Structure formats: structure tokens, C-alpha cells
């Protein structure tokens with residue numbers, strides 16, 4: 001390499017202004033790099049050298065220089081080839097390369113730029129020229145790095161904003177919930193209470209009604225035996241009221257009133273149990289009872305409707321210990337998951353042309369004890385299932401695939417909050433489009449957060 005050695009003062013004079021030295025690292029790839037390296041070092045740069053072009057790419061990765069000075073004519077791999085490798089890798093692509101060559105043909109320079117070089121210096125250089133070209137590339141590299149850093153900052157800011165937005169949405173969904181709950185929970189509990197009293201006295205009197213009915217029918221029997229030939233008026237009346245029918249139907253009628261009343265009492269019990277308005281704090285409860293109560297409440301959605309078959313419920317309950325939790329909230333989760341399952345069964349039916357050939361719409365519920373002192377409840381349906389992209393978003397507040405007015409997109413995000421954030425549990429979803437979905441909940445048997453805030457309104461809400 002030929003050059004005229006210059007001092008810093010000479011160069012500053014030559015350029016008419018002092019050069020601000022940067023502490024950037026320069027890598028020289030050249031089979032004879034020493035003179036140039038010495039000059040650059042003398043001028044204060046951190047300079048590394050590689051003489052074997054085969055080692056060049058690895059050294060660039062290891063040293064991560066800010067600039068590469070690359071000789072074209074080298075034994076083994078030539079400079080163009082080295083540059084090609086560097087530009088092909090994402091790790092080294094952005095580092096600027098200045099070619100250095102003894103050749104000064106236009107064609108060489110063109111090729112250098114074609115393979116991704118940033119500049120070209122002929123070996124017949126003035127050192128001052130090298131310095132200016134080096135600083136020029138280093139400056140560009142610095143600007144590029146600054147730009148990348150500010151881009152990263154902007155990305156970080158936008159991530160922060162996205163997180164803040166999600167929090168706002170969650171808070172909003174909680175507020176919407178609480179507003180709904182306070183009115184609905186109290187309404188349901190109030191209605192259940194109001195129905196409870198009259199139904200109890202209907203039920204209480206039914207025993208007497210059955211007894212009096214029996215007595216009266218016996219008495220008629222006695223009259224009948226004592227007066228085998230009734231007066232014409234009695235005979236007409238007996239025929240008009242169809243006494244035989246009344247005698248056989250009245251006991252059945254009383255019995256069906258008893259069954260109906262018991263059913264209403266059961267529903268009222270389920271409603272009160274389900275809402276747990278009186279026990280909003282953490283309590284040890286039987287979760288299977290909670291599931292059964294929830295199924296009672298959702299009964300109207302499980303029955304056959306028009307040409308829709310009834311939903312079959314398959315239970316395989318394990319031996320569950322009592323679980324310390326907010327029973328009302330956990331029942332809310334059961335409601336949300338079960339009503340989504342019914343929606344998915346209806347959706348599959350709607351999408352399918354050959355509905356007759358369909359498997360019976362089924363919801364399977366399995367419970368048991370899981371590892372780590374937890375219980376699990378898994379609820380599966382053979383409904384429409386969901387795609388992977390939907391599955392990834394189901395816990396986002398307000399995410400719904402249902403029509404406006406049908407879905408609120410809150411059920412799953414609230415369920416997530418209740419299970420994961422309030423009970424320290426887990427909620428997982430596995431789904432195969434067209435085949436069905438399984439939700440698995442795990443809840444610690446012993447409550448993790450006894451003192452967690454629990455507005456009483458959290459006790460009951462409509463399914464979402």
C-alpha cells in the first residue's frame with residue numbers, strides 16, 4: 001500500500017478544519033493491512049485487522065465493527081464475495097463497507113457498488129481522503145443507529161400505549177359489569193325472595209289439599225253406598241260434572257301441582273344459591289353443586305326447540321373437595337362458558353346443511369383434582385369450534401364473533417379476570433374448527449387471596 005504519512009496537524013490544515021474523532025471501531029480486511037491500520041490507529045481509531053478473507057465474515061460477526069475497509073484482491077475469497085456474504089446476513093447487512101483496491105477501472109467501482117459497497121477508494125490514496133471518506137461513512141452509520149434507537153423508542157411507546165389501552169378496556173368492562181350486576185343481581189335475588197314466600201304457602205297447603213280431597217272423595221263414596229239410588233237432581237249433577245272423571249283426575253291434579261311447586265322451589269333455591277348474594281366473601285363450596293345450579297338456570301337453552309335437538313349433558317364428576325372461592329363469581333364463569341357452548345352448538349347446526357346426520361349436540365363436563373392442590377373443571381362441546389386466530393383473542397375485552405346485540409365479547413374476559421386474577425387459577429382453551437371446544441379451569445383448593453376486593457354486585461350477571 002502506498003501512502004504519504006501525514007500528521008494530524010497536517011491533515012487538519014489540509015482540510016481547513018479540525019476533524020472530530022469518533023471512538024468507532026473499524027475492521028480492515030486486507031492481506032496486507034498494516035500500513036493503513038497503523039495510520040488510522042495513529043489517528044486515534046480503534047482498528048482491528050483480518051488478513052485471511054475466509055475469516056472475514058466470522059470476524060465481522062464477533063467484532064461488530066462500525067465500518068469495514070475491504071480489499072478487493074485477496075487470495076481465496078475476493079472482496080466482492082466477502083461483501084456478498086456480509087450483505088446477505090441480517091446480522092452484518094447494515095455495516096457500511098468501503099472497498100479498497102489497486103485497480104482504478106470504472107467497471108471495478110461499479111461492481112463494488114453493485115455488491116452493496118458504500119464507497120470505493122483507490123490504493124493510490126491520500127490519507128486525508130481516506131479519513132474524510134471513513135468519517136463520512138461513520139457519520140452515516142451513527143445517524144442510522146440513532147434512527148434505529150428512536151424507532152425502538154417509538155415502538156416501546158406504542159407498546160406502552162397498547163397496554164394502557166387494554167387496561168382501560170378491562171376497567172371499562174369491569175365497570176359495565178358492576179353496573180349490570182348491581183341491578184341484575186339485586187333484581188334476581190329480590191324476585192327469588194318474593195317468589196319464595198307465596199310458593200312456600202302454596203306448597204304448605206298442598207298437603208292439606210291432598211288430604212281434604214281424599215276425605216271428600218271418600219265421603220262421596222260413602223254417600224254413594226248409602227244412597228245407591230240418588231234423586232234425579234243429584235243424578236243430573238253427577239252427569240253434568242262428570243263425577244267419575246273428577247274422582248280419578250283430582251288426586252293426579254293435586255300430585256302434579258305438588259311436582260310443579262317443588263320444581264319452582266328448586267329453581268328459586270338455585271337462583272339464590274347461584275347468586276350467593278348473602279355470601280359474597282371467600283367460602284369453601286361444592287363446585288359441582290355450582291355447576292348443577294348453573295345448568296338449572298340455563299335449562300331453557302338446553303331444551304329441544306323447534307327442529308333443534310335438546311342438548312345432552314354428560315357429566316363425569318370426580319371426588320372434589322370443597323374449594324375456597326367466591327362461589328357467585330365462579331358460577332358466573334360456568335354460566336359464561338356453558339352459554340358460549342350452547343351458542344357454538346347452535347352455530348354449528350346453523351352452518352351445517354346436513355344437520356340430520358349430525359352427532360347429538362353434547363356438552364361434557366368433567367371435574368377432578370389436579371396437581372398443585374388444585375381442582376379442575378373441563379367443559380367441552382361438539383359445536384362449531386374456532387380458528388386459531390379467534391382462539392388467541394377470546395380473552396380480549398369486547399372481542400366477539402357474534403352479531404351486534406348478540407355478543408358483548410365480555411364473557412371470556414370476565415371469566416379470565418375471575419379465575420386468573422381473583423383466584424390465582426388458570427383457564428385454558430383448546431379448539432378444533434368444526435369439531436368443538438374444551439375450556440379447562442383450574443382453581444386452587446385453598447384461597448390464595450382471602451382479602452380480595454369483592455363487590456357484592458359481582459355475585460350475579462346475565463350470561464355473556
Ligand SMILES: Nc1ncnc2c1ncn2[C@@H]1O[C@H](COP(=O)(O)OP(=O)(O)O)[C@@H](O)[C@H]1O
Nearest residue numbers: 340344394400401407408409410411412437464
Ligand atoms: N365454546 C366455544 N366455541 C366456539 N367459539 C367460542 C366458544 N367460546 C367462546 N368462543 C368465541 O369467543 C368469543 C368471545 O366470547 P365471549 O367473551 O363470551 O363473548 P360473546 O359470547 O359475547 O361473543 C365468541 O364470540 C366466540 O367467537
Ligand SMILES: [Mg+2]
Nearest residue numbers: 336340411464
Ligand atoms: Mg359469551
